[in-house]
Amino acid sequence: MKSLFQRLLILFLIPMGSSSVWADEPLDLSQYKGKQAVYIDFWASWCGPCRQSFPWLNQMNSRYAEQGLKVIAVNVDSDRDDAIEFLAEHPSNFQVIYDPKGVLAERFGIQGMPSAVLISREGEVVSQHIGFKQDRAEHYEQSIKQLLAEGEQGE
Amino acid sequence: MQLDKKSNVYNLIALASCSLLGVANPALAADDITEDWKVDTAVLYYNETDRVSAVESAVSISKEFSGDKILSGKLTIDSLSGSSHNGASINENAQTFTSPSGEEQYVVEAGDVPLDPNFEDDRTSFNVQMSQPLSRLVNVEYGAAYSTELDYTSMSLNASLTRDFNQRNTTLSAGIAVAQDEINPHDGLPELYSLMSDNTKTSADTKNTVDLLLGLTQVINRNTIMQFNYGIGSSTGYQNDPYKIVSIISDATGAPLDYLFESRPDSRIKHSLYWQTKHHLERDMVDVSVRLMSDDWGINSQTLDLRYRWNLSETQYLEPHVRYYNQSAADFYQYEVSNEGLSAVQLAAQYQRDGTDVSADYRLGELNATTVGLKWGASLFKNHQLTTRLELYQQSGNSDVADLDAMIFQVGYGLKF
Amino acid sequence: MNKTSSRKMLANIKIGLLLFVVFSLTACSDLGVKPWERDILSKSEMTFSDSPMDAAFDDHIYFSKEASSGGRSFSGGGCGCN
Numbered sequence: 270m271k272s273l274f275q276r277l278l279i280l281f282l283i284p285m286g287s288s289s290v291w292a293d294e295p296l297d298l299s300q301y302k303g304k305q306a307v308y309i310d311f312w313a314s315w316c317g318p319c320r321q322s323f324p325w326l327n328q329m330n331s332r333y334a335e336q337g338l339k340v341i342a343v344n345v346d347s348d349r350d351d352a353i354e355f356l357a358e359h360p361s362n363f364q365v366i367y368d369p370k371g372v373l374a375e376r377f378g379i380q381g382m383p384s385a386v387l388i389s390r391e392g393e394v395v396s397q398h399i400g401f402k403q404d405r406a407e408h409y410e411q412s413i414k415q416l417l418a419e420g421e422q423g424e
Numbered sequence: 425m426q427l428d429k430k431s432n433v434y435n436l437i438a439l440a441s442c443s444l445l446g447v448a449n450p451a452l453a454a455d456d457i458t459e460d461w462k463v464d465t466a467v468l469y470y471n472e473t474d475r476v477s478a479v480e481s482a483v484s485i486s487k488e489f490s491g492d493k494i495l496s497g498k499l500t501i502d503s504l505s506g507s508s509h510n511g512a513s514i515n516e517n518a519q520t521f522t523s524p525s526g527e528e529q530y531v532v533e534a535g536d537v538p539l540d541p542n543f544e545d546d547r548t549s550f551n552v553q554m555s556q557p558l559s560r561l562v563n564v565e566y567g568a569a570y571s572t573e574l575d576y577t578s579m580s581l582n583a584s585l586t587r588d589f590n591q592r593n594t595t596l597s598a599g600i601a602v603a604q605d606e607i608n609p610h611d612g613l614p615e616l617y618s619l620m621s622d623n624t625k626t627s628a629d630t631k632n633t634v635d636l637l638l639g640l641t642q643v644i645n646r647n648t649i650m651q652f653n654y655g656i657g658s659s660t661g662y663q664n665d666p667y668k669i670v671s672i673i674s675d676a677t678g679a680p681l682d683y684l685f686e687s688r689p690d691s692r693i694k695h696s697l698y699w700q701t702k703h704h705l706e707r708d709m710v711d712v713s714v715r716l717m718s719d720d721w722g723i724n725s726q727t728l729d730l731r732y733r734w735n736l737s738e739t740q741y742l743e744p745h746v747r748y749y750n751q752s753a754a755d756f757y758q759y760e761v762s763n764e765g766l767s768a769v770q771l772a773a774q775y776q777r778d779g780t781d782v783s784a785d786y787r788l789g790e791l792n793a794t795t796v797g798l799k800w801g802a803s804l805f806k807n808h809q810l811t812t813r814l815e816l817y818q819q820s821g822n823s824d825v826a827d828l829d830a831m832i833f834q835v836g837y838g839l840k841f
Numbered sequence: 842m843n844k845t846s847s848r849k850m851l852a853n854i855k856i857g858l859l860l861f862v863v864f865s866l867t868a869c870s871d872l873g874v875k876p877w878e879r880d881i882l883s884k885s886e887m888t889f890s891d892s893p894m895d896a897a898f899d900d901h902i903y904f905s906k907e908a909s910s911g912g913r914s915f916s917g918g919g920c921g922c923n
Contacts, residue, residue, distance in 0.1 A: 315883040318922050321458055345877035374877045380591055381876045382922050400560065400923035403458070404490040466894040470902065480901075482894060492923065500897075560923070563916070586916040593873025595917030596862065638861060641889070641917025643873045647881045649918045651889055654861065655911060656854070698912035700889070704881050717909040725909040733886055741886075751908050788908055799895075813895070819906065832902065836894050 296341070296366060296373055298392060305339040306416045307388040311374055313345050314355035316382045322401035323359040329413060330363040336417050337390065343368050345382075385409070387416050395419070459807060459840040460488040462496075466811075466836035473829040476506040476543060493556040502547040502573075507539035509825050511668035511686060511784040513760035514538065517679045524667045525611045526623040537825050540667070547573035561588040565599075575609040575666075584637070597639040605631045605661075613666045617776040619768055620669055620683040631661035647704035655696040663688040670784040671760040672768050680760075682768035684775070686783040688756065694719035709733040722755035723788065739803040745815065747795035754788040756781035759823055786826035793819040797832070807840040876921060883920030890915040 301307050310326060312319040323342075330340045340363035346352040347369050356365065368374060377386050381399035389395045395416055398409070464484040471477040479502070486496030510521060512532075519532045523542055532538045549571030557563050566583040584599030607613065612625030635657040643649050669683035700713035715727040728748045735741045761782060763771055775782065797815030804810055812835045819828040874882070885891050896913075904910040 311877065313877065313880065315880045316920055316922050317883075347880060351880075371875060371877045374875065379876055382879065382920065384876075402492065402923060464894055466898070468898050480898060482897070484894065498897075584914075584916075588917075588921075590870050590873055591876055592921035594870075597914055597916045599914065635911070637911075637914055638858070639914040639916065640861070643879075643882060643918065645872075646874050646878050647887075649882060649887060651914070651917065653912060653914055657911075694909075696909070696912045700913065702887050702889075702918075704884070704887055709886050713913070715909070715912040717912070719908075723908050725907070727909065727912075749903075749907060749909075754908070787906065791907060793907065811892070811895075817902075817906075828906070832898075834895070834898065838894075 296343070296368075298388065301339055301388075301390075302392040303390060305337045306390050306419075307339045307341060307386075308413060308416070309377070309386040309388065310340070310342045311345060311368075311377075311379050311382065311384045311386075312342055313382060314351040315346070318401040319355075319383050320359060321403050322383055323361060325401075325403075325406055325409075327360075327362050329410065333413060333417060338413060338417060340364065341366060343373050345369070345371055345374055387412060389416060389419055458488075461841050462486045462838070463841075464836065464838040466834055468832065468834040471831050472506070474507065475539065475828065475830075476504055476508055478502055478504040491556065493554065495552075495554050497550065497552045499550045500548070502545075504543070504545045504547075506543055507541045508543040509786060510538050510540040511665075511670055512538040512680070512683055513671040513673070513784065514824060515671070515673075515678075515680055519680060521669075521683070522620055522623065524609065537827075545573050545575075547571060549578075558585075561592075562586070576605065576607055578603055578605040580604070586639075593643040595639075595641040597637075597641070599637045599639075601633075601635045601637075603633045605633075607631065607662050607666060609666055613662075613664075614685040616685075616687060617772045618685055619772055620685070621768075629662035631659060631663065633657060633659040649702050651698070651700045653696075653698040655698070657692075657694050657696075659692045659694075661690060663690060663692060664783075665785055668783065668785045670758060670782050672763050672771055673760050674763050675765060681763050684761070684768070684772055684782070686785060687775070687781055688783055688788075689721065689781050692719055692721055694723075707735050709735070717751075721788070722753070723751055725749065725751035741801050743799040743801070743813075745795070745797040745799065745813075747793075749791070749793040749795075751791045753790045754783065756783055757789045758782050758784055759789070759825075760784060786821050786823070789821050789823075789826060791819060791821045791826060793817065809836075809838045811836045811838075879919075879921050882918055883922075888915075888919050889913070889917065 298307060308329070310322065312322065326340055326342065329338070342361060342363060342365045344352040344365060344367050349367060349369065352367065377397070383401050385398050386394055387396045396412060462485070466482055468480040470480070480500065482498060482500040484496060484498040486494055488494050512519060512521065514535060514537055516534050518534045519538060520529055521532065521538065521540065522529050523540065528542065530541055549569065551567055551569035553565060553567035555563065555565040563586045564583070567581070569580045571578040580601055580603035582599065582601035584597055586595055586597040588595050606628055607630070608628035612627060613629055615622070615624045615626045618624045635655065637653055637655045639651060639653040641649065641651045664686055668686045670686055671680045672682050672684055673679070674681050694717060696715060696717040698713065698715045700711070703710045711731040711733070713729045717723070717725040730746045731743055733741050733743045766774065795815055795817045797813055799811060799813035801809060801811040813833070815832040817830040817832060820826055881887060900910065
């Protein structure tokens with residue numbers, strides 16, 4: 270429920286193009302702008318590697334939340350029951366939102382599952398990566414550290 | 425913790441088997457909680473009415489390593505026995521045959537299908553495969569296989585490359601397999617164009633094959649996927665079945681004069697086209713495939729395979745299955761040959777001079793076969809699967825020698841941990 | 842097979858291969874689903890490597906009883922993950 274003024278402000282401040290994101294339902298990213306960097310993870314109950322990514326995401330969330338990281342997991346299951354079953358087996362300590370029609374996935378141009386989108390404190394998409402591989406976990410963590418560091422340098 | 429203990433034991437097993445294969449040892453990581461092991465076992469019982477029966481058992485183990493590498497190995501042991509068609513034609517006279525070893529004899533009654541009752545074979549084979557990504561969209565797979573039985577050994581190598589396109593909706597694959605076989609019966613191979621009564625033997629021989637397979641897998645829509653493959657194979661060397669004979673029938677009397685050991689060309693090139701479609705309905709799934717094969721021996725075949733997977737629940741299914749197969753005869757296939765007024769020895773000499781190819785192996789003749797089966801599968805606990813299937817196979821050709829009825833019964837168990 | 846016909850066959854194979862690759866890449870670029878729509882495709886029954894034990898036994902039986910063999914492969918499909 271953004272006012273017209275806030276929507277126009279966002280239009281001005283966030284450059285148009287593939288690296289920009291719109292503040293809109295079901296995900297309103299503008300609330301994090303200037304405050305937190307956002308790590309969006311697209312997942313599904315049928316995605317095998319997601320079973321490994323969830324424990325790692327839990328770790329990242331606990332480790333970096335204080336430093337300003339916001340983890341949001343976007344579920345793309347067409348049947349929410351499947352997602353809930355998955356969460357029962359792989360609990361999360363981060364926010365989960367539901368995108369059954371793939372609107373968000375389409376907006377971010379997701380190329381493969383799972384996908385991670387890293388958004389800086391300025392609200393810009395800094396990087397995206399496809400897939401989750403356990404032996405690349407350190408690399409993924411590095412990009413989170415960089416994401417958080419960038420925000421601080423801006424101040 | 426229970427989980428850690430379990431993963432340590434399995435890692436020790438992995439260490440042992442990996443060192444046998446000369447592969448780098450996997451890390452003894454304690455956080456190995458993912459299902460990276462897969463074990464599959466199955467036993468199959470095959471029984472032809474009045475002919476061959478076999479028991480086959482297999483175990484397959486695969487392990488996933490970091491970096492998405494998968495190593496797998498499979499061991500298969502078969503035991504076959506019974507009566508098998510020796511190539512001769514049915515005759516209104518009783519026929520006496522000498523066994524391949526030349527030591528025993530057996531009699532076939534008038535009007536009966538000539539079956540050699542001494543067929544026996546045991547086979548052991550194992551293969552090892554490795555699969556790993558070269559980049560995000562490219563995967564390579566390679567492996568080796570070895571198979572040995574009483575009179576036959578085969579060694580082969582294979583490699584294939586796959587690449588995904590269009591957000592993984594399209595997959596192109598190219599694979600190659602090369603094999604070298606050695607045919608070495610205990611009592612030697614029959615000399616070319618020799619007669620059963622000659623019992624002259626020669627030493628072992630070999631056969632080399634190269635197979636290429638090009639594949640395209642395409643996602644059609646959310647519940648449909650198709651596969652198109654084109655294969656080409658070349659086989660050179662000893663192609664004969666060393667035990668198969670061809671009846672030389674006297675024009676005058678209609679009785680067999682003698683039997684000639686078969687002689688096939690020493691090379692074979694075959695092409696195949698394969699198309700498979702999997703379509704998922706609301707609850708069930710349909711799987712249809714068609715294969716067309718054509719070779720330079722003159723054999724053309726068509727195979728149609730249909731499966732309907734009836735998902736009784738999330739964890740149980742029943743799958744009826746039907747398969748139709750049809751093939752035309754090889755150019756050199758003959759049910760029996762005429763002596764052309766000559767003696768058996770003279771006819772054999774003529775064939776040798778002309779380099780004539782001839783075989784009475786009904787598997788190279790006109791053939792059609794139907795399989796009807798039912799499979800049941802259930803997931804007992806999470807990651808444990810039990811399957812069982814019963815199939816009836818019926819084959820017929822243009823003579824009674826090709827008439828075959830067989831039953832296939834299989835039980836399998838698989839688990840992931 | 843004599844030299845001219847084997848050379849012709851080789852040329853035909855090369856052309857066929859080229860057509861195969863071009864056709865598959867162009868005709869297939871419009872077909873398919875989005876990466877997040879692979880729920881049904883990820884079911885094991887929708888993959889081509891679903892019952893490898895059965896397939897291996899069958900291949901061996903039919904290879905021993907008939908004159909044809911092989912034809913299929915196991916790649917592609919699935920959840921398309923990673």
